[in-house]
Amino acid sequence: MTNDIVIDVRDYNLYYGDFHALLDVNLSIKKKSVTAIIGPSGCGKSTLLRGLNRMNDLIDQVRVTGEIFIEGKPIYAEKRDLVELRKKVGMVFQRPNPFPLSVYENVAFGLRLHSHLSKEEVAQKVEESLKAVALWKELKDKLKAPALRLSGEQQQRLCIARLAAMSADIFLMDEPCSALDPVATQHIEELIRVLKEDYTIVIVTHNMAQAARVSDETAYFYLGKLIEMGPTDQIFTRPARKETEDYITGRFG
Amino acid sequence: MSLRKKFFVCLTVFIFQMASVLPVFAEGEAIQIKGSDTMVNLGQAWAEEFMRANPEVSIAVTGGGSGTGIAAIISNTCDIAQASRSMKEEEIEKAENSGEKIHETIVGYDGIAVVAHPSNPVSGLTIAQIADIFTGKVKNWNELGGKDLPILVLSRDRNSGTHVFFLEHVLRGGNSKGPEEFDTEALMMPSNQSLVQEIKSSEAAIGYVGLGYVTSDLKVITVAKNDGSEYVEPSIETVQNATYPISRPLYFYTRGTLRPAVQKFIDFVLGPEGQEIIELLDFVPLNKD
Amino acid sequence: MESARKPWNRALEFLIERAIFFAGIISIFFVILIFVFLLKEGVSLLKTYPLKDFIFGQKWYPISEPPSFGVVPLLLGSLAVTMGAIVIAVPLGMGAAIYIAVVAPGWLKEILKATVEFLAAIPSIVLGFIGLVTLVPLVKQVFHLTTGLTAISGSIMLAFMAMPTIVSMMEDALTAVPRSYREGAIAMGATKWQMIWRVLLPAASSGMLAAIMLGIGRVIGETMAVLMITGNAARIPTSLFQPVRTMTATIAAEMGEAVQGSDHYFALFAIGIVLFIITFLINLAAGFFIGRAHHK
Numbered sequence: 001m002t003n004d005i006v007i008d009v010r011d012y013n014l015y016y017g018d019f020h021a022l023l024d025v026n027l028s029i030k031k032k033s034v035t036a037i038i039g040p041s042g043c044g045k046s047t048l049l050r051g052l053n054r055m056n057d058l059i060d061q062v063r064v065t066g067e068i069f070i071e072g073k074p075i076y077a078e079k080r081d082l083v084e085l086r087k088k089v090g091m092v093f094q095r096p097n098p099f100p101l102s103v104y105e106n107v108a109f110g111l112r113l114h115s116h117l118s119k120e121e122v123a124q125k126v127e128e129s130l131k132a133v134a135l136w137k138e139l140k141d142k143l144k145a146p147a148l149r150l151s152g153e154q155q156q157r158l159c160i161a162r163l164a165a166m167s168a169d170i171f172l173m174d175e176p177c178s179a180l181d182p183v184a185t186q187h188i189e190e191l192i193r194v195l196k197e198d199y200t201i202v203i204v205t206h207n208m209a210q211a212a213r214v215s216d217e218t219a220y221f222y223l224g225k226l227i228e229m230g231p232t233d234q235i236f237t238r239p240a241r242k243e244t245e246d247y248i249t250g251r252f253g
Numbered sequence: 254m255s256l257r258k259k260f261f262v263c264l265t266v267f268i269f270q271m272a273s274v275l276p277v278f279a280e281g282e283a284i285q286i287k288g289s290d291t292m293v294n295l296g297q298a299w300a301e302e303f304m305r306a307n308p309e310v311s312i313a314v315t316g317g318g319s320g321t322g323i324a325a326i327i328s329n330t331c332d333i334a335q336a337s338r339s340m341k342e343e344e345i346e347k348a349e350n351s352g353e354k355i356h357e358t359i360v361g362y363d364g365i366a367v368v369a370h371p372s373n374p375v376s377g378l379t380i381a382q383i384a385d386i387f388t389g390k391v392k393n394w395n396e397l398g399g400k401d402l403p404i405l406v407l408s409r410d411r412n413s414g415t416h417v418f419f420l421e422h423v424l425r426g427g428n429s430k431g432p433e434e435f436d437t438e439a440l441m442m443p444s445n446q447s448l449v450q451e452i453k454s455s456e457a458a459i460g461y462v463g464l465g466y467v468t469s470d471l472k473v474i475t476v477a478k479n480d481g482s483e484y485v486e487p488s489i490e491t492v493q494n495a496t497y498p499i500s501r502p503l504y505f506y507t508r509g510t511l512r513p514a515v516q517k518f519i520d521f522v523l524g525p526e527g528q529e530i531i532e533l534l535d536f537v538p539l540n541k542d
Numbered sequence: 543m544e545s546a547r548k549p550w551n552r553a554l555e556f557l558i559e560r561a562i563f564f565a566g567i568i569s570i571f572f573v574i575l576i577f578v579f580l581l582k583e584g585v586s587l588l589k590t591y592p593l594k595d596f597i598f599g600q601k602w603y604p605i606s607e608p609p610s611f612g613v614v615p616l617l618l619g620s621l622a623v624t625m626g627a628i629v630i631a632v633p634l635g636m637g638a639a640i641y642i643a644v645v646a647p648g649w650l651k652e653i654l655k656a657t658v659e660f661l662a663a664i665p666s667i668v669l670g671f672i673g674l675v676t677l678v679p680l681v682k683q684v685f686h687l688t689t690g691l692t693a694i695s696g697s698i699m700l701a702f703m704a705m706p707t708i709v710s711m712m713e714d715a716l717t718a719v720p721r722s723y724r725e726g727a728i729a730m731g732a733t734k735w736q737m738i739w740r741v742l743l744p745a746a747s748s749g750m751l752a753a754i755m756l757g758i759g760r761v762i763g764e765t766m767a768v769l770m771i772t773g774n775a776a777r778i779p780t781s782l783f784q785p786v787r788t789m790t791a792t793i794a795a796e797m798g799e800a801v802q803g804s805d806h807y808f809a810l811f812a813i814g815i816v817l818f819i820i821t822f823l824i825n826l827a828a829g830f831f832i833g834r835a836h837h838k
Contacts, residue, residue: 318798320800321798324798324801324802327802341801343801343804347801347802402688403688405688405689410774411796412796417605420605431607432606432607434606437601437602437615437775437776437777437778438775438777438785439775440773440775440785441776441795443769443770443795447674447770450674454690455682455688455689457688458688
C-alpha cells in the first residue's frame, strides 16, 4: 500500500515573507493517478503545486518548514539535487510556454540538458514523446517549424511532450486549460486520462467540472489549509466537511 | 491677417531688432586672431600685454592650425591670421577674389628641432639623413650608427604648419612641389604635446617640434646642412644668423586697409616689447637691424 | 464648464499635432539637406580624380604633387579599429547585460545600470585623453611594441564607448524575454546558465544583434579618441598592433588645412560619403534586427 505513494507532504508550511501561505499541509498522492487540487483563488493550491518541484525557490523571501517526500526521498533535504528533482517532477504552466525554438528542439530540450544521447536516440525519443501526446501525426512534417507558430492546444501538448521526453514521471499541471478554448480543453482532458496509465498527475484547476471529469482524487484547499481530500466521486457527491460542500455546490468561491 | 502672415511679420520685426542690437557688441573694438597652434601661446602673450596698455581693445586668440587661420582670413572671419607657413598662391587668389589685398608680415622666426629619446646615442644628422628617416628609406637606427632598433617616425598631422614646413624644407629639400612624402608608417600626431610625450616614452622615436616645445628631457639632434658642413644645435642665435638649417618665419596675414586698432597691435608686435615676448617664449625675434 | 473647455482642448490638440508634424518634417528635411551637400561636395572630387583610384588607391598623400587620395588604408584602418572594438565589447557587454538582466539582485541591478549609462555621458575626448596617458603606455609595455599608439589601443578605448549602447540594449532585449520561458526552462531542471544559454539568448538574439549593430555604428563614427590614440599612420594595417589612420580621424585632422574647393577638400567629403554609407547600412541592419525582435 505505502509503495503506491509517490508524493507525501508532511507538516508543510510556506511563508512569503510575513504571509503564511500554507498551513500544516499533510497529504499523499498515489502513483499513476490524477489528483485535482481545487479551491478559491488565493487558497494556496498553486503554491503547493510549485512547492512540489521547488519552483517557489525562485521567489525572494520564501520560507518553508515541514517536508515533502517524492518516492520516499525528502526534497527539502540540504543536499537535494534540484536538477534531479525537476527532471523527475515536470511542470505544465497556465499559459503554454514552449521555447522560441523549433518543435523538435522543444521536445529535445530536456534531453540536451540531461543526457548524452546519440542523434538517432534523440530523434527516437522525440518521436515517442510526440506520439504520447498525439502530436506526431500533425507535426511530423513540421518538426523544424518554430513552436510559437502552433495553436494554443498544440503548444500545450508540446509542453507536456517535452516533459515526457526527459522521462519525468510526475506532471504538475497548473490550470493547463485556462488559456484554451472548450474544444482544446476537452482534448487535453482526454490526453490526461491517457497519460495517467504511465504518469502521476497533479492538476490545479478552477474548473470543478474538469476536476470531476479527470481526477481520481480531489483535495480542497481554503485559506492555505487542506480542508478535505478523498476519492473524487466522494468529494463531489458526499463531502465530509460543510465548507467543501458549500464550495462545490457553488454557494461561494 | 492670416496666421502665416502674422508669423512672418513677427519674424521680420525680430530680425531687424536683432540687427540693430548686434553692433553694440563691437563697440569695444574687438580683434579676432586665429591660426597656427605653434603661435597660439605667442599670440595670447602679445594680446595680454597689448590689452594692458590699451584696455579699450579686446583681443581673442584661437588656434586650430595655420590652415584654420588662413581659411578664416579668406572668409573674412578674423582680423589677423597667424601662420607658421606662407599662404599658398591659390589661397591668396581665393582671398583676393573679394577685391581686398592680402598683406603678409613676418613677425619672428621659429626653429624646428629634431628630437629623439634621451637614451639615443645618435647626436647629429644631416638634412639628407633626416629626409631618409622621415620618407622611410632608413628604417633602423643602426644604419645611422645607433642601436639595432627599428625607427619610430613621428610627424605632426597635415593640419599643422610645422608638418608642411618640415615636408617642404627637409623632405623635399626646399622644392615645395617635390615628389617626396612622409613614410606611410609615420605616426601623425595631433598636437605638439602628444608628440613630445610619445618621444619621451619610446627609445626608438624621432620627431620634430618647434623650438618652444623643446624640454631638457628630450635629446635635441644637431643638424648639418650637407655632408661636410658643421652640425648645428638649434638656438635663437643659430636661427637668427641662419646657421641652423631648419628654421622658418612666422607670419601675420591681414586683408585690405586695417582698422587703427589692428595696425596698432601689429606695430606693437614688431616693436621692442613684442619682440621681447617672442624671445621669452623661446621663439626667435626678428633681427634688430 | 465642461463644454466651454472642449473647443480649447481641440485647438490645443490641433496645435500640438501640427507642431510634432512640423518637427518631424524639419528633421527629415535636414537629413536630406546634409546628404545632398555631402554628395555634391564629395562627387566634385570625381571631376579631377578617377573614382577607381579613390576606391582602390592604397596611398593617402593628399598634399603631394600630384596627390593620391586612396581611401583603402583609411577604410581598413577604420574597420580594423572597429572590429577590434567589437570583438572586445561584445563578450564583455554580453556578460554585463546578462549579469544585470538575470543574475544581479535588485539593488545592484539599478546601481550597475546607472553606472553603465554614466559611461555614455563621458565625453569621448576625455576618454581619449585618459586612454592616451594610461592605456597607450600600458599597451606598449604589455605587447612589447615600439609605440602604444596602435589600432588595439583605439579598439580598447572604443570598446568602452560602445559598451553603454551594447549593454543597455542587450539588457532590454533580455528583460523583454517572457518570464514564462525562463520558468519553463528552470522547471525542466535547467541550471541558470543552461537556461541563459539555451533559452534566453536564442529568444533575445534579434535584439542583441541590433545592439551589436548600433554599437558598431557608435564606434565607426567616433573621432576624437581615435585621433588621439591610434597613431594616424595611413598604412594598410596587417595587424591590430600597428598604428592606423581612420576615416574620421583623417577628416578631423585635415579639414582645417584643406583649402575650400580644392581636391583635398572634396576628397575629405568623399570619405564622408563612404562613412555615411557604412553607418547607413549598419543602422539599416540594426533596424532589420529590431523589427524582427518586435515581430516575434
